[in-house]
Amino acid sequence: MLRRVREGLHRWPAVARLVAIAALLLVAAAAHLAARSEPAGRWLPLLVVAVVGALVAGAPRHRWxxxxxxxxATVLAVTRGSAVDPGATAAALGVGAVALVAALTADVVPVLRTRHRRGER
Structure with a gap:
């Protein structure tokens, strides 16, 4: 079913781009709520919907x-001056940093392997 939805979205690239942008906005909203130490029940569903939306839209071509x-969004929530819990902020920044390193690694390793294989020929 996910494949059919993805193929349907690829027929209309503008809709796929809108879904990808909506996914980014949902991630930003989830991060803002997480940094403000809101309960996970408020921000986790936003994050799940965002990741599913990105997968459906085909946005994971680049994961970073x-x-x-x-x-x-976490840094903006902290610098905005609203009351934030330092523990929740540190956790949100830590999770984001680990996820960013993992995403960059997942994006770069296949490119490096391809370049390395071309050099072997």
Missing amino acids: PLPAIWLV
């Missing part, structure tokens, strides 16, 4: 934008 927007 989702954790990057998480980090940016």
Whole structure:
């Protein structure tokens, strides 16, 4: 079913882009709520919907934008001056940093392998 939805979205690239942008905005909202130490029941569903939306839209061609927007939204929540819990903020920043490193690694390793294989020929 997910494949059919993805194929349907690829017929209309503008809709796929809108879904990908909506996924980024949902990640930003989830990060903002997590940094403000809201209960996980408020921000976790937003994050799940965002990741599913990104998968359906085909956004994971590059994986790094989702954790990057998480980090940016977390930093903005902290610098905005609203009351934030330092523990929740540290956890949100830590999770975002680990996710960003994992996403960058997942994006870069196949490219490096391809370049290395071309050099072997």
